[in-house]
Amino acid sequence: RRRRRRRRWWWLGLGLGRRRGWLLVQCVLPVAGVRERERAGHIRRQRGVGLPANIVVQLSKLSGLKRYKISEILLFNRRRTEDSFFEMVSLRPGGVYTKAQLQKELETLASCGMFERVDLESKTKPDGTLAVTVSFLESTWQGADSFRCINVGLMPQSKQMEMDPDMTDKEKLEYFRNQERDYRRRIERSRPCLLPVTVQREVMQMLREQGRVTARLLQRIRDRVQKWYHDEGYACAQVVNFGNLNTREVVCEVVEGDITQLAIQFQDKLGNVCEGNTKLGVIRRELPKQVIFV
Structure with a gap:
């Protein structure tokens, strides 16, 4: 049976001078072939990978000139199969990324200190997208x-020197000793934090129940510490680092959100500025001294 070709009708209006009439002209255009070519071009645009489906592609094999749409992200822990670090990955399903962006994501995960080893591979799907697996x-x-919890606000971030892989055992021992000495000095220069003893006891209980310190446990400690600060109104407080992990002590570094400029105003019930009866010295006396630097 012969396939009937669709026809598209175009109407062209032509003015006829003083009579102000219109001449209707039928233009018959075969559009079936055009639509097929448009559909094929659309499919080619969707298939940014340019490879057959269900093929595992290493990150190094991706083209640096293309953009890849990610339809699925899987995390695989070689030690556990549940409760993966989804929040550590900034890639999102439906996003479009270049090879450089995927490489940057891998480098960020590898240098965050939470993982001993990180690998990223992708698998092509029939719709032309990629399913990314982060192991x-x-x-x-x-x-x-x-x-121990310390306040490191207004202190410069500690920079850890990279260890040369060609170091001898004696040089490695000296390297670790220097690290421990520098970190002890950092602890001495820090200020005590506002975290109450009750929360610190909760953290100690978590450490005892876990046994070994893991990256997942540090995440739980971070969330518990930050929750207390945020519940108490310290919205800018943030856990920025954990130190002394190679010893029997875990040091939680917190930036509590130091106040370096303070302005006191009195307002009435309508929010208008007015004169107050309370002395400014009384107000300053009630402010937490740990975060006020004015």
């Missing part, structure tokens, strides 16, 4: 029997 090995440390 990792969670970092672990020896068990800890003490916990």
Whole structure:
């Protein structure tokens, strides 16, 4: 049976001078072939991978000139199969990324300190998108029997020197000693944090129940500490680092949100500025001294 070709009708109006009439002209255009070519071009645009479906592609094999749409993101922990670090990955299903962006994501995960090893591979899907699998090995440390929280606000971030892989055993020992000495000095220059003893006891209980210190446990400690600060109104407080992980003590570094400029105003019930009866010295006396630097 012969396929009937669709026809598209175009009407062209032509003015006829003083009579102001219109001449209707039928233009018959075969559009079936055009639509097929448009559909084929659309499919080619969707298939940004340019490879057959169900093919595992290493990150190094992706083209640096293309953009790839990610339809699925899977995380695989070589030690566990549940409770993966989804919040650590910034890639999102439905997003479009270049090879450089995927490589940057891998480097960020590898350098965050939470993983001993991270790999990223992709698999082509029939619709032309990629399913990305991030496999990792969670970092672990020896068990800890003490916990300390310090306020490192207004202090420069500690920069850890990279260890040369060609170091001798004696040089490595000296390297770790220098690290421990520098970190002890950092702790001495820090200020005590506002975290109450009750929350610190909760953290110690978490450490005792876990046994070994893991990256997942550090995430739980971070969430518990930050929750207390945010519940108490310290919206800018943030856990920025964990130190002394190679010892029996876990040090939680917190930036509590130091106040460097303070202006006091009195307002009435309508929010208008007015004169107050309370002395400014009384108000300043009630402010937390740990975060006020004016």
